[in-house]
Amino acid sequence: MSDARFTVLDTIRRQLAADPDIKPELAESPEAAYARIPRDYQRAAALDHEEILELFYDRLRDYDSELIFTDEAGIPAAIAQAMRDAGETLLLVPTGVPQSWLPTQGLGILRDEQLTTSALEQPRCVLTGCTVCVAMSGTIVLEHGAEQGRRAATLLPDHHLCIIRRDQVVETLAEALGRLTHLTAPITTIAGPSATSDIEMTRIRGVHGPRRLTAIIL
Amino acid sequence: MSVRVGHTAEKSAFPILAHEILKDQQTRRNVRHATDVIRAKRALRVEEMPDWQELRTAAHAIKTHTLLHLPHYLQQFEKNCIAAGGQVHWARDADEANAIAIRLIQAAAKKQGTSIAEVIKVKTMTSDEIGMNSALEKNNITPWETDLADMIVQMGNDEPSHIVVPALHKNRHQVRELFLEHMKLTELGTEAEDLTQAARHYLRKKFLEVGIGISGANFAIAETGSICVVESEGNGRMCVTMPQTLISLVGIEKVIPKFQDLEVFLQLLPRSATGERMNPYNSIWTGVEPGDGPQEFHVILLDNGRTRMMANVRERETLNCIRCGACLNVCPVYRETGGHAYGSIYSGPIGAILSPQLNGMQHSRSLPYASSLCGACYEVCPVKINIPETLIHLRGKVVEQDQNSITGMFSQEGMGMKMAAHLFEHPRQYEAAQRLARTGQGLFEKDGKLVNLPGMAAGWTQFRDLRALPQQTFREWWKQNKRNKA
Ligand code: SF4
Numbered sequence: 001m002s003d004a005r006f007t008v009l010d011t012i013r014r015q016l017a018a019d020p021d022i023k024p025e026l027a028e029s030p031e032a033a034y035a036r037i038p039r040d041y042q043r044a045a046a047l048d049h050e051e052i053l054e055l056f057y058d059r060l061r062d063y064d065s066e067l068i069f070t071d072e073a074g075i076p077a078a079i080a081q082a083m084r085d086a087g088e089t090l091l092l093v094p095t096g097v098p099q100s101w102l103p104t105q106g107l108g109i110l111r112d113e114q115l116t117t118s119a120l121e122q123p124r125c126v127l128t129g130c131t132v133c134v135a136m137s138g139t140i141v142l143e144h145g146a147e148q149g150r151r152a153a154t155l156l157p158d159h160h161l162c163i164i165r166r167d168q169v170v171e172t173l174a175e176a177l178g179r180l181t182h183l184t185a186p187i188t189t190i191a192g193p194s195a196t197s198d199i200e201m202t203r204i205r206g207v208h209g210p211r212r213l214t215a216i217i218l
Numbered sequence: 219m220s221v222r223v224g225h226t227a228e229k230s231a232f233p234i235l236a237h238e239i240l241k242d243q244q245t246r247r248n249v250r251h252a253t254d255v256i257r258a259k260r261a262l263r264v265e266e267m268p269d270w271q272e273l274r275t276a277a278h279a280i281k282t283h284t285l286l287h288l289p290h291y292l293q294q295f296e297k298n299c300i301a302a303g304g305q306v307h308w309a310r311d312a313d314e315a316n317a318i319a320i321r322l323i324q325a326a327a328k329k330q331g332t333s334i335a336e337v338i339k340v341k342t343m344t345s346d347e348i349g350m351n352s353a354l355e356k357n358n359i360t361p362w363e364t365d366l367a368d369m370i371v372q373m374g375n376d377e378p379s380h381i382v383v384p385a386l387h388k389n390r391h392q393v394r395e396l397f398l399e400h401m402k403l404t405e406l407g408t409e410a411e412d413l414t415q416a417a418r419h420y421l422r423k424k425f426l427e428v429g430i431g432i433s434g435a436n437f438a439i440a441e442t443g444s445i446c447v448v449e450s451e452g453n454g455r456m457c458v459t460m461p462q463t464l465i466s467l468v469g470i471e472k473v474i475p476k477f478q479d480l481e482v483f484l485q486l487l488p489r490s491a492t493g494e495r496m497n498p499y500n501s502i503w504t505g506v507e508p509g510d511g512p513q514e515f516h517v518i519l520l521d522n523g524r525t526r527m528m529a530n531v532r533e534r535e536t537l538n539c540i541r542c543g544a545c546l547n548v549c550p551v552y553r554e555t556g557g558h559a560y561g562s563i564y565s566g567p568i569g570a571i572l573s574p575q576l577n578g579m580q581h582s583r584s585l586p587y588a589s590s591l592c593g594a595c596y597e598v599c600p601v602k603i604n605i606p607e608t609l610i611h612l613r614g615k616v617v618e619q620d621q622n623s624i625t626g627m628f629s630q631e632g633m634g635m636k637m638a639a640h641l642f643e644h645p646r647q648y649e650a651a652q653r654l655a656r657t658g659q660g661l662f663e664k665d666g667k668l669v670n671l672p673g674m675a676a677g678w679t680q681f682r683d684l685r686a687l688p689q690q691t692f693r694e695w696w697k698q699n700k701r702n703k704a
Contacts, residue, residue, distance in 0.1 A: 005308040008470065008521045009289045015528035022286055022531075030287040034475055037279045041272035043481070059495070114509065117426050117460070137485075137496035150510035151459040151501075155452065174481040183442050183477050184302055184504040186511060189484075191496035194452035198367040198383055199390050200248075201255040202410040207366065207418055208425065209452025209499060 045171035052135045052171045057217075059138025063192030064205065065213040072218055075163065076103040079127060082161055082214045083107060092123040092157055096146025101127070101163065112153050126157040126210075132176045133169045139191045140164070140215075143182055151186055159212040160190075166218065221523040222312040223347050223576045224377070229561030231584035236559035245387045249379070249556040252386035253547040259493025260544060260598070267489070276482045278602040281538035284475055285528065291440040291473045292519065298443025302505025304515045312348035315520050319350060319465055320357045322516055323430055326463040327359075330429040334360065337465075338424055340447065340457040341365035342434025343381055343541060344467050346563045347576075348522060350432075361432070362424050364453035366417050373400045379557030381564065382491050382543035387556050421453065431461035431512065435468040436540065437483060438517070441476040444504040445517070448487060450497050458501050464512035469520050471537035483540060486600035490542035523576035532611040536571050538601040545595035545605060551588055560585060567595035571608045579615055586612035649693065656687050 016026060025033060045052060057067055066085075070078045080103040083091060090108040102109055110123050129147035130140050140162060142148045147163075154160055170176050180187070194209030205211065229235065239245060264270055284291055296306045307322075309315035327335040337354065339345065339361050351361045351372070363372040367385035371378050373396045378384030385393070393413055398406055401420050406412060433454065437446040445466050447454045458464055474483070480502075488497040506515050527533040546552045546566030557565030562573035562582050570589055573582035586609045595605040641648040662668050668684040 002308075004310045004314060004521075007310055008308055008519070008525060009292065011521075011525040012288050012292075012470075012528055015525055016286065016288075018529040019531065019534075025286050030283075030290045030475070033283055033287065037276060037283060038272075039276050039482075041269040041276055041482070041485075121426070134496070139496045144507075144510060151455065152511070155455050155459060172481075173485055174478070177478055177481050180477075184444065186504075186507050187500075187502040188455065189496070189500040189502075190498065191494070192498050194450065194498050196366050196414055196451045197255075197492065198365075198370070198385060199393055199410040199413055201252050201383075201386070202390075204411050204414040207414055207451035207453070208364075208421065208456055 042172060043174040045175060047135075047171055049166075049169075053166060053169055055171070056133060056135035056138065056169045059135065060213075060215055063138055063213070065192070065215055068214065068216045070216060070218065075101045075216065075218070078216045079103055079161060080106060082216070083125060086125065086159055086212070086214075088125045088159065090123040090125070091161075092120070092126040092153060094128060094147060094149030094153055096148070097127060097129070098147070112149055117152070117156075120152055120156050124157055125159040125161060126153055127161045127163070128154055129163045130168065132179045133164055134173050134176045135169055135171050137173065137191055139173070139176070139189050141176055141180070142188045142190065143180060144186045144188065145182070151188060154188070154190075155209060158210055159214070160210045161214045161216060163216050163218065220311050220313050221576060221578060222349060223523070223573055223581070224349060224563040226562045226573060226577055226581040229581070232559055232561065232588040233584065235561050236555045236588070239555050239559050244389070245556055245558075246554065248387050248389050250553055252380075252383060253553050256383070256493060256543075257547045260490060260547070261493075263489040263493045263495060267485075273482055273486055274600055274602050277486055277540075277600055278538065280474060280479055280482060281601055282535070284473060285471065285534055285537055288470065288473070288528075291475055292470060294440040295438050295443055295473050296519075298441070299505055299517055300443070302443050304443065304505035304517055307516060307518045309518055309520050309522070311522050315348050315467065315518050315522070316350055316353035318518050319432070319467070320354065320359065322463070322465055323354070323359055324357070326430050326514065330462060332429060334358075335430075336360045336362065336424075336428045337430045337432050338362045338364050338428045338457050338461065339368070339432040340434070340449065340454040341368050341384075342432070342467055343378070343563060344434045344469050344520060345432065346378060348467075348520070350467070362421070362428065364421055364424070364451075364457060365449075366414065366451060366453075369417065369421075370396060373397075377558060378563050379565065380543060380546055381541050381566075381568070382546075387558070421456075425453075425456040425460050429462045431457040431464045433458055433464065433466045435466050435472050435517075436487070437480065438468050438473045439475075439477050439480075439502075440473050442504055444477070444502050446480065446500060446502045448484070448497055448500050450492070450494075450499065452499060455499055455501055458503060459511045461512055463514040463516075465516045465518065467518050467520060469522075470524055471539075487540055487542055490544040490598065490600045523578060526578060527575050530611075532604075532608050533575055535603050536568075536575060536608060538603050539568055539572065540601055541568075542600055544598040544600065548594040548598050550590060550592060550594070560588065567605045567609075568603070571603075571605055571612060574612060574616075579612075579619060583616050586610075586616060649691075652687065652691055656689065659686055 068078045092110050131143040132141045193205045193211050194207045196207045197203045307318045354361045363369045370385040379387040435445045436448045488494045552566040560569045564572045570585040591606045663686045
């Protein structure tokens with residue numbers, strides 16, 4: 001196997017060396033050459049924060065997401081309302097979700113303490129926080145930290161309730177990636193419900209991933 | 219070395235395959251409908267981006283840079299992936315990659331104590347390229363394709379006809395027939411919605427029970443050792459999250475330097491591929507994460523003909539491709555023939571340049587000619603691959619190869635070219651040849667056009683008119699008139 005490794009790397013080096021046009025570039029350090037890559041596209045925000053929020057809400061609605069506006073103290077009531085609207089009574093909750101978010105009555109709460117796959121299959125709703133959101137594309141980014149749960153927890157239930165603080169919403173993808181602090185954690189980006197257009201290009205919402213998203217905006 | 223691209227070795231040349239497909243009106247209608255829809259969606263989503271050209275320029279620069287420093291970035295990726303608990307394997311060609319995958323799958327199945335080895339797969343063109351499914355089946359491993367379109371292709375014992383929507387040549391009635399048979403259903407609606415729900419139901423159990431997953435990679439990030447998989451249905455998240463063991467097959471050109479570079483590619487790719495601002499899901503993971511997802515993770519870094527494309531800028535640039543499929547959707551040739559005419563799993567303009575090169579110009583040699591050089595592909599390509607230039611470059615290579623081979627030397631075309639070269643150098647003989655041709659063409663002339671020419675020229679006159687030689691050449695006219703004046 002290490003044979004293959006040697007051959008592949010060695011062949012690349014020999015092939016590149018055979019191209020006289022790239023001699024100067026090859027002599028440079030990768031870091032120095034990388035720094036010269038032109039990045040004239042939009043990286044920073046161009047809108048003010050109110051406009052960014054409006055854009056984000058617009059994108060979420062475009063994906064058929066439900067939006068609930070509240071504040072820190074109103075989270076339990078918002079969750080209770082979303083669950084009532086969905087006709088659901090059992091909520092999956094990652095271990096890191098603060099108790100203060102949860103309604104104290106009327107709901108079954110299932111903490112994900114390394115539940116088995118079949119146990120994870122039972123609740124149809126899951127509640128998490130998020131790390132950052134991109135307004136331009138309506139994308140929610142999960143780093144799967146404490147209040148975001150492991151990946152399976154936001155994958156198997158059909159309805160995802162996501163707590164989003166206004167200051168977590170940025171305009172561009174570049175800003176959002178720049179906000180991530182733990183790059184080697186598992187990361188999932190979510191833009192609307194799972195979908196396919198594989199059959200006659202008819203867009204169908206809801207394939208294997210969650211079909212519904214409720215954004216609770218603080 | 220046994221570089222292989224699907225079944226290209228067994229496939230006929232483009233003109234022969236295309237000729238057959240052009241008779242299939244249903245397929246042509248399906249292809250045209252699908253490409254029309256994606257084209258319109260893409261145009262809409264690209265138009266709203268004022269910085270689209272700047273993004274393309276950056277993407278081209280990142281890819282070009284990465285390829286020039288590929289050994290550095292591959293080793294950096296390897297180091298970081300291993301540090302995060304992943305295992306990295308290298309494969310020179312298709313057989314080597316399949317052998318590694320089979321060995322890993324058998325070991326994992328044994329460890330998991332399952333008697334039948336099964337794997338769930340999320341769309342990877344690279345696995346089609348190396349013919350992974352048939353290699354697995356030969357070793358009693360059952361591969362389950364979980365992308366809706368790939369599942370349709372697999373059930374129909376078919377070949378992908380598009381790199382993003384591989385089953386676009388099938389309509390929903392054809393899909394329904396396949397589902398009824400393979401899912402053993404007695405009832406099933408005819409709407410796309412019904413079919414999608416049937417797929418959800420059918421695959422759910424597999425996602426929860428099969429212990430080994432196979433994925434490709436859209437991007438491998440050197441800086442962190444992470445893999446990024448871009449998808450829509452959630453089958454990708456299932457395959458990279460639920461199994462205990464995950465194997466990712468990654469072409470060596472998939473590496474990008476830094477995490478932040480995703481800000482370029484994750485804007486270009488969804489808009490180009492499906493006309494979405496962002497695809498529903500991206501999964502990015504690094505090695506093994508305790509308590510979350512697969513606890514055993516392998517990467518197979520695949521060459522399979524890629525390194526031989528690195529000595530020349532035109533060929534190297536082909537490796538920029540992020541497999542968005544935009545060039546297929548706009549190509550006037552692809553839109554008429556669909557993907558199967560290309561005789562390779564990589565079809566359309568990118569297939570026309572990639573397949574012959576991966577094959578070392580041994581197979582798919584007719585593909586560089588399967589283009590009108592209109593340039594639409596270059597215009598839409600998010601990583602700015604100059605496909606028309608590359609096609610011309612490869613045509614040159616095909617001719618050069620032919621001229622150097624014995625059969626090529628004595629072929630009609632080879633002889634013809636040599637004769638032409640001789641005539642162009644000898645004006646007197648050239649004029650004599652013109653007079654001869656003028657006399658000879660009478661046999662094929664009709665209303666001033668040449669029709670049904672024999673031999674090699676037949677390929678031209680089959681579909682096109684060729685103007686007959688005039689009764690007098692300019693040189694003859696000049697000689698005569700100069701004398702008249704004097
Ligand atoms: S060549 Fe360009 S347009 Fe074609 S699939 Fe590759 S990236 Fe997309």
